[in-house]
Amino acid sequence: MSRWLITGCSTGIGREIARVALEAGHQVVATARNVEAVQDFVADFRDRAVAVPLDVTDKAQIRAAFEAADAAFGGIDVLVNNAGYGYLSAVEEGEDSEIRALFDTNYFSVVDAIQEALPRMRAQGSGHIINISSMTGLVANPPNAFYSSTKFAMEALTEALSKEVAAFGIKVTAVEPGAFRTDWAKRSMHESSNPIDAYAEDVAVRKDLIKQFADHLPGDPRRVGDAVVMLAGLEEPPLRLLLGHDVLKAVREKIAAMSASIDAWEPVTLDVNFPS
Numbered sequence: 001m002s003r004w005l006i007t008g009c010s011t012g013i014g015r016e017i018a019r020v021a022l023e024a025g026h027q028v029v030a031t032a033r034n035v036e037a038v039q040d041f042v043a044d045f046r047d048r049a050v051a052v053p054l055d056v057t058d059k060a061q062i063r064a065a066f067e068a069a070d071a072a073f074g075g076i077d078v079l080v081n082n083a084g085y086g087y088l089s090a091v092e093e094g095e096d097s098e099i100r101a102l103f104d105t106n107y108f109s110v111v112d113a114i115q116e117a118l119p120r121m122r123a124q125g126s127g128h129i130i131n132i133s134s135m136t137g138l139v140a141n142p143p144n145a146f147y148s149s150t151k152f153a154m155e156a157l158t159e160a161l162s163k164e165v166a167a168f169g170i171k172v173t174a175v176e177p178g179a180f181r182t183d184w185a186k187r188s189m190h191e192s193s194n195p196i197d198a199y200a201e202d203v204a205v206r207k208d209l210i211k212q213f214a215d216h217l218p219g220d221p222r223r224v225g226d227a228v229v230m231l232a233g234l235e236e237p238p239l240r241l242l243l244g245h246d247v248l249k250a251v252r253e254k255i256a257a258m259s260a261s262i263d264a265w266e267p268v269t270l271d272v273n274f275p276s
Contacts (some may be wrong), residue, residue, distance in 0.1 A: 002232060003073040005029040005065060005096045007056050007113065008083030013132060013177065014224035017080055023048055024229050029069045029076070031083075035226045056083045056109035057101075066116045068076050075124065078232045081110040082132040084150070086087035087193035088143045090203040098190060106150035110157065128171040128232050135178045135247035139254050142203045155240075162239055173237050176251075177224055178244025179273050 004021050008014035018030045018038070022045045031054035041049040042180045049070045052065045058158035069076045084106040087098055114129060121127030136186040137151025155174055156226035196206060224243055231237045242248050262269070 001025050001027060002077040003029075003069065003075060004068050004078045004080065004232075005076045005117075006080040006082060007031050007033070007054060007109070009041070010034060012219045013224045014080070015214035016221040017082065018049075018225075020222070020225035020229045021078075021232075026078075026229075027073045029065060029072065030064050042090045047176045054083075055105045056113070060111050062109070062112050062116055066120070066189050070120075073221050075120050076117065077126065078128045078130065079113060080130045080132065080228065081113055083109065085130070085190060086144065086147045087192070088207045089146060090143060090199045091145050093192040093194050093199065093203075094146055095192060095194060098192070101147055103150055103153075106147070107157075110154060114157075118165065118170070121231065122165075122168045124237065125169045128170070128173070128237070129161070130228060130231060131172075131174045132228075133158070133174040133176045133242070135176055135242075135250060137174070138176055138242075138247070139250045141206075142199075143207045146261045147184070154268045159239065171237055172239070173231055175224070175228060175231070176240060176242045176247055178242075178247035178250075
């Protein structure tokens with residue numbers, strides 16, 4: 001039995017991770033901005049679930065959530081950084097306040113939670129930090145430039161952190177779901193309020209497609225919950241775990257294109273040193 005703290009449990013992937021972890025016998029601090037949205041976890045698993053209000057952009061609330069885990073379970077073994085939302089915008093259309101708020105939620109809150117978790121995990125000589133990234137954290141396309149940027153940043157954080165804390169017995173994994181049937185493209189989605197006509201035939205069309213297919217996406221959030229709980233039980237988990245046919249195809253295509261470009265431009269790449 002492990003002790004979990006999961007952010008963003010009100011709906012979708014976070015909710016399913018929490019439910020699968022509880023069904024597997026683990027102890028879970030389930031968090032959400034509206035704590036009423038996770039009270040059913042407490043009702044169904046009274047001895048192993050604690051519902052805690054958490055706005056991840058509030059460092060004091062992050063600290064309070066960890067203190068609640070300390071009080072209820074004596075600490076945490078698994079931190080799942082799941083809270084986040086999307087923002088549809090061409091780069092030129094992006095609103096400064098929206099972009100900064102997006103980074104506050106999707107990236108800086110992850111840094112804050114990790115910094116709160118690490119002293120506890122170092123002291124016990126173990127732990128697993130699981131960051132829920134995205135296919136768009138590996139492959140960027142319109143109209144997700146800013147959302148992708150937050151997830152690319154999370155990927156870099158995850159990769160470097162894994163090397164920093166391995167000696168302390170702490171594991172770090174990024175999970176990259178593709179298109180899953182959640183509220184991401186519906187209730188949770190933000191969109192630029194400054195559309196520019198020049199992007200109407202490309203970026204705007206892509207925005208509409210994302211919204212139109214929100215209820216028909218192939219990914220099952222419950223399967224993400226299963227995968228994350230499986231990851232947490234591994235002695236040697238992967239640094240990255242891609243989830244979905246779409247993300248696998250997109251990443252393989254990107255790797256192939258990048259490899260071809262590297263080969264094509266290798267003479268220029270190598271021709272930049274001072275002469276021997």
